Amino acid sequence: MGISRHATAHWEGDLKTGQGRLSTPQSGLMENTRYAFNSRFGDEKGTNPEELIAAAHAGCFTMALSAKLTEAGHPPARLDTRADVDLSMEGGPSLSQIRLKVSADVPGIDAAKFQAIAEDAKANCPVSKALSAVPISLEASLA
Structure with a gap:
């Protein structure tokens, strides 16, 4: 049997003005870390x-x-x-x-x-x- 890991993503709103949260429950590495259009395509704080x-x-x-x-x-x-x-x-x-x-x-x-x-x-x-x-x-x- 293999090992399975997971992360979750939640998003609210449209692509450019909306925002989301990512979580990696096992590690807590990104406990509800924010991500958004501007943290991906711009220089706003958050992950991508x-x-x-x-x-x-x-x-x-x-x-x-x-x-x-x-x-x-x-x-x-x-x-x-x-x-x-x-x-x-x-x-x-x-x-x-x-x-x-x-x-x-x-x-x-x-x-x-x-x-x-x-x-x-x-x-x-x-x-x-x-x-x-x-x-x-x-x-x-x-x-």
């Missing part, structure tokens, strides 16, 4: 779907990389990942690219082996697989 996808992807990739490095005999001392998710408006809103950037402290590994393991983690973490229709790039560096 692209930011949440970026957080999910950064977390999933980082855990996958940790697992793969450990399996290869090089458990990481530190991994710091940033994920940027770009929303294009050409032809209607769509995710146009995702950029992963990881900086790592991994004792006893050379740059080439680290890069190969990072690319494998990028290709095989569950969120990368789910987002495979979007181009995903990776910049991986050792500290």
Whole structure:
């Protein structure tokens, strides 16, 4: 049997003047976090779907990389990942690219082996697989 997680979304009003709330009951990470048109397409405070996808992807990739490095005999001392998710408006809103950037402290590994393991983690973490229709790039560096 697999693991199931959920989040909820509530919205009131039209697209441009309405607003909503997102919740992740299991974690409380976003207990009733506000989202709206201007937090997605402008600079108003609040979250948006692209930011949440970026957080999910950064977390999933980082855990996958940790697992793969450990399996290869090089458990990481530190991994710091940033994920940027770009929303294009050409032809209607769509995710146009995702950029992963990881900086790592991994004792006893050379740059080439680290890069190969990072690319494998990028290709095989569950969120990368789910987002495979979007181009995903990776910049991986050792500290």
